[in-house]
Amino acid sequence: MKRYFLLLGLIAAVAIGCTKKEEPAPATESTPTAAPAAPADMANAATVTGKVTFAGTKPTPRKIRMDADKYCAAQHPGGVETEEITVNDNGTLANVLVYVKDGLNQSFQVPAQAASLDQKGCTYHPHVLAVMAGQPIDILNSDNTNHNIHPLPKMNPEWNESQAPGTAKKTKTFNREEIAIPVKCNIHPWMKSYIAVLKHPIFAITGSDGSFELKGLPPGDYTVAAWHEKLGTVDQKVTVAAKESKAVDFTLK
């Protein structure tokens, strides 16, 4: 009898004590500046600008049901639609990450300023966030209801933490490049956002006019990519000369 209960107690203790901790990434991966690359020549930096257009029939946005949480439902008396495929009035796409996928060998300083991901009206703001690897991300809860933040990365450690209303912001970092990490709230299953983690700061996210601007690009040959959570990724080869401003458009369907 004694042995039996001892064993059960042991199993329970192991299970309770086994709270998963975040694995710290190796120091070499924590900052891209550790790579033996030359610093970027900003004096001759070029710029790539353009638009991301949606090809095809504009999809009807899905309505979100927020009745599972009265607070959330009250924030959107007129209803709310998903941001999965947001086609602007001019036929362009919002929430598209445009970034240099290949060709950058320079090193860049990781910004000390934190990016921000807010939970407001039971949706994430912004819907797509891009940061440099190692850059802090401040996670806020502006709602008067409990949320949990649960990123589902493949290359970075997974975590799942709750954030009660009125509590302090949570500051997190992702140290490995990953495009893109889905973030969800399991309390409110409609809440979803994406965090793109890049090794460099040359990226942009399209807004309500579908345009983007990639600044600070050293002269050279690059692959520029446009990533969308539902429509996938398209690449283009781009060559820029010193101080050149080049127009590149993408079409996603």
Place this chain on the structure above:
Amino acid sequence: MPRLSLAATCRGLVAVGCFVLGRDMSRPGSDAACRVSTAENLTMTYASKPGERLWLHRYACFTAFCTLLLIVAGGLVTSNDAALAVPDWPLSFGKWMPDMVGGVLYEHGHRMVATFVGMLTVILAIWISLKEPRRWVRRLGWGALAAVIAQGLLGGITVLYFLPPPVSMAHASLAQGFFCIIIALSVVTGPKWVQEEERLEPSDRPGLRLPALVVVAVVYIQLILGAGYRHNALGVMPHVTGGVLVLAACVWLCLRALVHYGKEWRAWAALLQTLVISQFILGIATFFIRKIRLDFPQPTPQYVWSSTAHVALGALVLATALVFALRIYRRYERAVPDRSGLMVEEVNVQATR
């Protein structure tokens, strides 16, 4: 206080399996007189305290019903994608009772029902150990307790480790295993079990023991495959194949029962076949509803209810197959040839029942 060792508990877990196989659960060295004495005690207990026995049986049935509700609650958690709505365990957000909003309602609700079933099982195990004359039933009672504790730990581990598919699959599979144990306890504590008149399995007709056992095994394996698909550990094809095998095995058993045994097993065969066919159709519907659900930003009510009903009906199919098999094994002794070639009843089994 009943004497209990880990080894005895493990033996208790497989007691029903051994019983179904017609094995004698007694330790080597125990004599037939002792077993006969157990059987006599059992009959006497039923005769002298029928009310007490009946209440134990009713309590076991109530526990089985609550376990089915627990399986439904667990199904709702997965269907609503709410398994990680509460990131900590064993408490919820560090509290006993958090605000029941959104996914918390399902996840914490599941924990509450699980706690209730755990307490019911503790009482059941103690009650059986105090009142039950059959040693293998007492072991089975403690086995149920061990299973529900293991199940709780698996549930905690899967939350703390962000739903690793093998652990979630094990959690879902053990839920059905635990349900089987409680169902078995409900059956073997019932008056029908004791009052059943045993007879030899008819030698002039195809036997029911083997197909009944195969159906239980195939249904349980199918539920494991379903859990694997639901928790992203396996693809859909193993589950589809399993569904076809379940259907075939049930047709085999039910046809044999209906054709060769007539009225005797008609109700059970009809019930099992109806449930299996319903489950098959519901499974196909759920597959397509699940595909459509992916276009929506959140689980749709159609998906939630169809997938949860599929899980619950799967549990009911398993329970029905198990009860059917137990009744068949209880009624028919296995006939084995003796040295002279005649068919004789297997010895020493009746006494342990």
